Amino acid sequence: MTGVPAVVLLSGGLDSATVLALAHAEGHDCHALSFDYGQRHSVELQAARAVAEAHGAASHRIAGIDLNAFGGSALTDPDIDVPQAPEAGIPVTYVPARNTIFLSYALALAEVLEADDIYIGVNAVDYSGYPDCRPEFIDSFQRMANLATKRGVEGYHLHVHTPLIGWSKAEIIRCGGQLGVDYAATVSCYQPDAEGRACGVCDACRLRRQGFEHAGLADPTRYQSADVSRAG
Amino acid sequence: MTGVPAVVLLSGGLDSATVLALAHAEGHDCHALSFDYGQRHSVELQAARAVAEAHGAASHRIAGIDLNAFGGSALTDPDIDVPQAPEAGIPVTYVPARNTIFLSYALALAEVLEADDIYIGVNAVDYSGYPDCRPEFIDSFQRMANLATKRGVEGYHLHVHTPLIGWSKAEIIRCGGQLGVDYAATVSCYQPDAEGRACGVCDACRLRRQGFEHAGLADPTRYQSADVSRAG
Numbered sequence: 001m002t003g004v005p006a007v008v009l010l011s012g013g014l015d016s017a018t019v020l021a022l023a024h025a026e027g028h029d030c031h032a033l034s035f036d037y038g039q040r041h042s043v044e045l046q047a048a049r050a051v052a053e054a055h056g057a058a059s060h061r062i063a064g065i066d067l068n069a070f071g072g073s074a075l076t077d078p079d080i081d082v083p084q085a086p087e088a089g090i091p092v093t094y095v096p097a098r099n100t101i102f103l104s105y106a107l108a109l110a111e112v113l114e115a116d117d118i119y120i121g122v123n124a125v126d127y128s129g130y131p132d133c134r135p136e137f138i139d140s141f142q143r144m145a146n147l148a149t150k151r152g153v154e155g156y157h158l159h160v161h162t163p164l165i166g167w168s169k170a171e172i173i174r175c176g177g178q179l180g181v182d183y184a185a186t187v188s189c190y191q192p193d194a195e196g197r198a199c200g201v202c203d204a205c206r207l208r209r210q211g212f213e214h215a216g217l218a219d220p221t222r223y224q225s226a227d228v229s230r231a232g
Numbered sequence: 233m234t235g236v237p238a239v240v241l242l243s244g245g246l247d248s249a250t251v252l253a254l255a256h257a258e259g260h261d262c263h264a265l266s267f268d269y270g271q272r273h274s275v276e277l278q279a280a281r282a283v284a285e286a287h288g289a290a291s292h293r294i295a296g297i298d299l300n301a302f303g304g305s306a307l308t309d310p311d312i313d314v315p316q317a318p319e320a321g322i323p324v325t326y327v328p329a330r331n332t333i334f335l336s337y338a339l340a341l342a343e344v345l346e347a348d349d350i351y352i353g354v355n356a357v358d359y360s361g362y363p364d365c366r367p368e369f370i371d372s373f374q375r376m377a378n379l380a381t382k383r384g385v386e387g388y389h390l391h392v393h394t395p396l397i398g399w400s401k402a403e404i405i406r407c408g409g410q411l412g413v414d415y416a417a418t419v420s421c422y423q424p425d426a427e428g429r430a431c432g433v434c435d436a437c438r439l440r441r442q443g444f445e446h447a448g449l450a451d452p453t454r455y456q457s458a459d460v461s462r463a464g
Binding site for chain 2: 063064065066095096097098099100101104105107108109111112131132134136137140141143144145147148149150152153
């Protein structure tokens with residue numbers, strides 16, 4: 001490892017796997033950071049491990065964080081159902097302040113590693129309903145981050161990279177395909193089964209399946225029902 | 233409880249106990265939030281519980297967070313000694329991105345509780361060496377926070393209150409004294425013993441002891457050695 005260190009937020013999903021491959025291709029020593037936040041789909045952490053290994057991450061940390069105690073999202077609160085169809089406005093799968101918390105941890109790790117680059121796979125096209133996926137949020141976080149740390153005070157400039165922010169799912173998949181990302185190892189579904197197989201009907205599954213269609217590539221996703229993979 | 237809800241970050245130290253008393257006096261229903269972040273001085277969490285109860289907090293949550301995995305501070309890394317004398321520049325007791333992480337959790341809780349007020353006991357006078365205790369950091373965090381959340385998108389305005397930011401320790405102690413804060417229940421020391429008694433020699437102890445002197449009030453702190461309390 002002789003590259004410049006970067007912290008890469010890695011969920012185990014399609015987007016963050018692509019971001020890791022991109023940061024690696026740009027010559028960074030990538031320190032992957034995942035979170036165990038009581039998400040229903042903890043198989044995504046197994047996916048994150050596989051992806052980190054496949055893309056030669058310099059290190060991979062899984063930080064346990066306590067979002068369950070707060071509730072307020074279908075992804076962490078067992079009393080809220082995961083929707084099976086697109087919603088108007090901000091989805092109930094939105095986890096309050098999630099990206100703010102994730103980026104804050106990434107900032108702490110960057111400070112310790114003396115890294116000035118954080119990569120996050122937010123996307124403002126498919127996830128336009130999430131306030132913390134918007135460019136103005138990321139810009140504002142970056143400004144705050146440079147005031148928050150010892151390294152910022154010392155004159156270094158932290159950069160939050162969001163290479164996917166304006167891309168369609170098809171563009172993300174085509175890029176990842178060229179970089180050799182094994183999307184079969186990734187999990188996007190909000191309610192996968194214990195083997196990591198996708199439901200095929202939640203918002204995340206729908207967007208992902210359409211992405212492969214629009215990219216003109218075969219969908220390697222493992223679905224719980226063969227009907228879904230044929231549904232197109 | 234009929235007041236306006238507020239999230240109050242509560243460490244169990246002198247400053248945050250005063251902030252809780254202030255927010256309560258301003259008529260807020262105070263939801264206290266503490267962190268178990270592997271700090272050496274976990275007796276401060278017992279102090280936080282006592283303080284939350286004494287000041288009628290509407291709720292008190294302790295979120296477990298994983299800063300140990302990152303290291304980089306004398307407060308969380310057992311390989312770094314706690315200094316016994318003032319340091320130049322940014323102290324080794326600085327925990328990377330700590331206030332950013334704490335405020336991010338407070339933001340998540342505020343979103344869930346539909347609260348628009350967060351109180352934090354940062355102080356830019358005694359802790360001028362900490363980048364994340366400066367007014368420009370707090371202002372920047374507040375701007376970011378209002379872009380980060382559903383509530384911000386809906387037009388509500390989150391306010392991060394830092395009532396102590398420009399106060400001397402003596403001013404904080406005088407204010408808390410008037411509000412009936414029992415400072416004997418609070419722990420400021422970086423290396424207290426298992427009973428919560430203060431070392432009397434670390435930076436935090438030194439600042440606290442001087443605060444009581446300058447306020448002209450008796451210091452109720454329980455010290456490990458009688459010599460310290462007499463040292464003045």
